[in-house]
Amino acid sequence: xxxxxxxxxxxxxxxxxxxxxxxxxxxxxxxxxxxxxxxxxxxxxxxxxxxxxxxxxxxxxxxxxxxxxxxxxxxxxxxxxxxxxxxxxxxxxxxxxxxxxxxxxxxxxxxxxxxxxxxxxxxxxxxxxxxxxxxxxxxxxxxxxxxxxxxxxxxxxxxxxxxxxxxxxxxxxxxxxxxxxxxxxxxxxxxxxxxxxxxxxxxxxxxxxxxxxxxxxxxxxxxxxxxxxxxxxxxxxxxxxxxxxxxxxxxxxxxxxxxxxxxxxxxxxxxxxxxxxxxxxxxxxxxxxxxxxxxxxxxxxxxxxxxxxxxxxxxxxxxxxxxxxxxxxxxxxxxxxxxxxxxxxxxxxxxxxxxxxxxxxxxxxxxxxxxxxxxxxxxxxxxxxxxxxxxxxxxxxxxxxxxxxxxxxxxxxxxxxxxxxxxxxxxxxxx
Amino acid sequence: xxxxxxxxxxxxxxxxxxxxxxxxxxxxxxxxxxxxxxxxxxxxxxxxxxxxxxxxxxxxxxxxxxxxxxxxxxxxxxxxxxxxxxxxxxxxxxxxxxxxxxxxxxxxxxxxxxxxxxxxxxxxxxxxxxxxxxxxxxxxxxxxxxxxxxxxxxxxxxxxxxxxxxxxxxxxxxxxxxxxxxxxxxxxxxxxxxxxxxxxxxxxxxxxxxxxxxxxxxxxxxxxxxxxxxxxxxxxxxxxxxxxxxxxxxxxxxxxxxxxxxxxxxxxxxxxxxxxxxxxxxxxxxxxxxxxxxxxxxxxxxxxxxxxxxxxxxxxxxxxxxxxxxxxxxxxxxxxxxxxxxxxxxxxxxxxxxxxxxxxxxxxxxxxxxxxxxxxxxxxxxxxxxxxxxxxxxxxxxxxxxxxxxxxxxxxxxxxxxxxxxxxxxxxxxxxxxxxxxxxxxxxxxxxxxxxxxxxxxxxxx
Numbered sequence: 001x002x003x004x005x006x007x008x009x010x011x012x013x014x015x016x017x018x019x020x021x022x023x024x025x026x027x028x029x030x031x032x033x034x035x036x037x038x039x040x041x042x043x044x045x046x047x048x049x050x051x052x053x054x055x056x057x058x059x060x061x062x063x064x065x066x067x068x069x070x071x072x073x074x075x076x077x078x079x080x081x082x083x084x085x086x087x088x089x090x091x092x093x094x095x096x097x098x099x100x101x102x103x104x105x106x107x108x109x110x111x112x113x114x115x116x117x118x119x120x121x122x123x124x125x126x127x128x129x130x131x132x133x134x135x136x137x138x139x140x141x142x143x144x145x146x147x148x149x150x151x152x153x154x155x156x157x158x159x160x161x162x163x164x165x166x167x168x169x170x171x172x173x174x175x176x177x178x179x180x181x182x183x184x185x186x187x188x189x190x191x192x193x194x195x196x197x198x199x200x201x202x203x204x205x206x207x208x209x210x211x212x213x214x215x216x217x218x219x220x221x222x223x224x225x226x227x228x229x230x231x232x233x234x235x236x237x238x239x240x241x242x243x244x245x246x247x248x249x250x251x252x253x254x255x256x257x258x259x260x261x262x263x264x265x266x267x268x269x270x271x272x273x274x275x276x277x278x279x280x281x282x283x284x285x286x287x288x289x290x291x292x293x294x295x296x297x298x299x300x301x302x303x304x305x306x307x308x309x310x311x312x313x314x315x316x317x318x319x320x321x322x323x324x325x326x327x328x329x330x331x332x333x334x335x336x337x338x339x340x341x342x343x344x345x346x347x348x349x350x351x352x353x354x355x356x357x358x359x360x361x362x363x364x365x366x367x368x369x370x371x372x373x374x375x376x377x378x379x380x381x382x383x384x385x386x387x388x389x390x391x392x393x394x395x396x397x398x399x400x401x402x403x404x405x406x407x408x409x410x411x412x413x414x415x416x417x418x419x420x421x422x423x424x425x426x427x428x429x430x431x
Numbered sequence: 432x433x434x435x436x437x438x439x440x441x442x443x444x445x446x447x448x449x450x451x452x453x454x455x456x457x458x459x460x461x462x463x464x465x466x467x468x469x470x471x472x473x474x475x476x477x478x479x480x481x482x483x484x485x486x487x488x489x490x491x492x493x494x495x496x497x498x499x500x501x502x503x504x505x506x507x508x509x510x511x512x513x514x515x516x517x518x519x520x521x522x523x524x525x526x527x528x529x530x531x532x533x534x535x536x537x538x539x540x541x542x543x544x545x546x547x548x549x550x551x552x553x554x555x556x557x558x559x560x561x562x563x564x565x566x567x568x569x570x571x572x573x574x575x576x577x578x579x580x581x582x583x584x585x586x587x588x589x590x591x592x593x594x595x596x597x598x599x600x601x602x603x604x605x606x607x608x609x610x611x612x613x614x615x616x617x618x619x620x621x622x623x624x625x626x627x628x629x630x631x632x633x634x635x636x637x638x639x640x641x642x643x644x645x646x647x648x649x650x651x652x653x654x655x656x657x658x659x660x661x662x663x664x665x666x667x668x669x670x671x672x673x674x675x676x677x678x679x680x681x682x683x684x685x686x687x688x689x690x691x692x693x694x695x696x697x698x699x700x701x702x703x704x705x706x707x708x709x710x711x712x713x714x715x716x717x718x719x720x721x722x723x724x725x726x727x728x729x730x731x732x733x734x735x736x737x738x739x740x741x742x743x744x745x746x747x748x749x750x751x752x753x754x755x756x757x758x759x760x761x762x763x764x765x766x767x768x769x770x771x772x773x774x775x776x777x778x779x780x781x782x783x784x785x786x787x788x789x790x791x792x793x794x795x796x797x798x799x800x801x802x803x804x805x806x807x808x809x810x811x812x813x814x815x816x817x818x819x820x821x822x823x824x825x826x827x828x829x830x831x832x833x834x835x836x837x838x839x840x841x842x843x844x845x846x847x848x849x850x851x852x853x854x855x856x857x858x859x860x861x862x863x864x865x866x867x868x869x870x871x872x873x874x875x876x877x878x879x880x881x882x883x884x885x886x887x888x889x890x891x892x893x
Contacts, residue, residue: 012767015767015768015817015819016764016767018464018466018763018768018769019462019463019464019465019466020464020506020567021463021464021504021505021506021567021570022567022569022570024504024506024570025548025569025570034478034522034524034525034527034544035451035456035459035522036456036459036460036505037455037456037459041459042459043459045458045459045461045462046455046458046459049458054458055454055455055458058454058455060453060454060455061455063455064455064456079759079760079763079764080760080763080764081760081764
């Protein structure tokens with residue numbers, strides 16, 4: 001039985017917890033609030049009280065279960081091996097079954113499901129975004145702030161929507177001469193609509209390594225925003241759509257440059273569709289050939305070192321939770337960065353601590369999200385670097401907002417962008 | 432149910448945001464880290480930010496006769512923070528500042544909500560340490576560990592929490608504030624209330640500030656591991672080390688059940704057939720550490736260790752300690768419920784105590800692994816069980832009972848470092864008789880006549 005279908009499915013997981021409270025040492029939310037409900041042990045107890053009938057699933061409960069960035073730091077620090085990420089998913093799905101989805105989220109996830117409408121909205125949005133967003137002068141990135149408060153404050157800095165989404169700008173198949181491999185690229189929404197620069201860097205690096213890139217037009221949202229908030233129905237619909245789109249075009253491997261997308265393809269699609277006769281095998285098949293871009297470039301097809309040009313950057317690397325703890329990928333991005341001539345990698349204190357973005361968490365709990373981010377930004381500024389590299393567009397957004405508001409001179413980039421920059425510099429140098 | 436005016440008065444003193452009254456929040460203060468204990472949710476949770484606010488809360492509670500349960504991180508193992516009679520949970524976590532570091536007097540002044548590790552990190556910057564190091568060092572608060580008088584791995588050489596508390600600010604049950612002790616090493620003015628309130632589990636007064644002693648950090652350290660095929664030999668080795676005038680910073684023991692579990696968990700290279708493993712660490716000046724570690728190695732061999740490993744560098748040291756650090760996690764993952772006891776005996780009685788535990792495990796058909804601080808006689812018989820299995824839990828309670836009796840018969844004590852709380856209250860007369868229990872009660876009633884502070888812990892009201 002999957003965690004998405006019943007609270008009973010986590011019964012054993014709950015019983016593993018011995019209430020030692022070790023999760024307090026690493027929980028980013030608890031560090032700020034110092035209230036027991038913020039930490040895993042508190043929410044585990046609430047789930048136990050609901051299961052034992054001592055408490056009911058109220059709206060207040062649903063609100064408490066929203067207090068988690070799903071950073072999985074507690075999983076790692078747990079002496080009993082409790083998978084709190086599973087518990088929180090099950091609790092949220094139960095909240096949705098009993099109390100319904102928060103109205104704003106309902107609209108949002110429905111829109112994500114209706115891919116063509118969503119796409120149209122985002123494209124129209126790129127023309128009209130100036131109405132709501134005030135463009136900030138910035139040396140390299142297109143950033144903006146809300147002109148008025150819609151409930152999330154006006155402090156948050158957002159990237160501007162790209163003029164054209166990545167998937168409209170690039171052909172569905174990017175060909176190379178004598179390809180050694182055909183790789184499908186799952187862009188994810190943030191890279192498609194906001195950070196097209198990351199997407200282009202992925203394609204650039206892959207083609208540079210003689211790999212043909214397929215970017216199926218039929219792909220859509222990965223569904224993680226829906227599944228982590230308990231909207232299992234939407235999440236399943238999105239999983240099926242993506243599997244169909246990629247199966248239709250086929251590829252030797254699939255790459256993502258987004259930690260949510262990677263988690264979706266490697267784990268979540270399989271879990272969501274485990275009882276789906278038509279799709280469970282397909283989900284498994286694609287799960288086995290899904291790679292984060294840094295993982296792909298280190299383990300699957302080692303990227304070519306010749307042709308790397310000099311990039312003068314002092315870089316610090318932020319580990320995205322769902323890449324680091326979620327997929328065990330933390331050495332690979334560092335290995336890539338260290339192999340680029342001119343890059344000096346300077347570690348920050350606690351590079352694996354959550355940045356506080358956590359998707360819609362930052363919209364529902366904006367103040368908390370900013371407090372968590374402030375600690376991260378303080379650690380970053382200590383490194384005296386000029387670039388923050390990371391492996392997730394959502395982290396990039398949060399870090400960008402943080403450094404902008406703190407007024408420190410740091411460019412926030414995806415690791416693969418710096419690698420692309422190096423190949424470019426290499427070409428310039430040889431000419 | 433609490434009268435609405437009590438909540439209103441609390442809100443007036445502390446502000447709305449520091450007073451929790453919703454069920455969903457209250458339920459998360461119904462327990463602590465103690466296994467198999469009945470939970471009880473409080474009526475309200477308040478988070479003061481000053482001694483004055485704590486005093487005001489106590490006065491409100493007195494006026495309305497509502498019990499107060501002080502709480503830090505809730506990591507204790509004796510039910511010390513469970514609000515068994517409802518009422519007010521007083522969360523000290525927002526009183527979390529290190530107020531002063533005094534390098535000339537080697538003291539730190541801290542508020543009760545400071546996490547022990549935070550103090551350690553700060554002390555390290557000055558080349559100092561705060562030696563008490565309970566297993567919960569990264570989560571437990573100073574207030575909680577002073578109230579429980581936590582021990583830890585370094586007890587043998589460095590003592591326990593009570594040896595490092597020099598002064599306290601205390602809110603009494605009548606709402607008055609007293610300061611006792613201070614930065615002087617010598618102080619015999621009046622009764623030693625600092626000693627009394629340390630380890631009182633919040634039943635006599637509420638600690639709102641403490642002055643703690645710091646000591647210079649040892650220059651270096653070295654670890655030695657000895658493997659034994661016989662319990663008595665391991666026991667003799669412990670005695671021999673001490674007899675040779677070596678006081679290691681830590682001297683830990685793991686029994687066969689622990690070794691087997693740990694070995695399957697982390698593959699640290701421990702022989703599965705070993706009856707006991709001793710892990711010893713000496714620290715201090717380089718020359719002393721060198722001399723003592725050679726001696727320890729020789730003594731372990733002389734006492735019949737089948738294998739002795741000396742860590743040559745930090746990496747090897749970490750590997751040796753990995754096994755010990757993994758003991759509790761490895762055991763905790765075997766069964767859903769982990770009952771962790773802390774019966775303590777004179778160190779010369781360790782082999783006998785281990786045999787008693789093993790006999791009890793056989794008698795009640797339970798899985799009990801024992802590890803602990805051999806150097807100071809503080810063992811952790813750990814019962815692996817499942818709270819949902821009623822029959823087995825009955826046997827667990829009988830086993831615990833027998834372990835307590837065994838420890839006291841050997842001249843030991845019910846609790847070395849976890850405290851009495853609710854979990855061990857019924858066994859007190861076993862250790863110091865009815866007269867002793869009456870003396871405890873007289874003390875309690877002198878300072879808290881209405882049983883307002885952490886009621887139902889240590890002392891039972893008639």
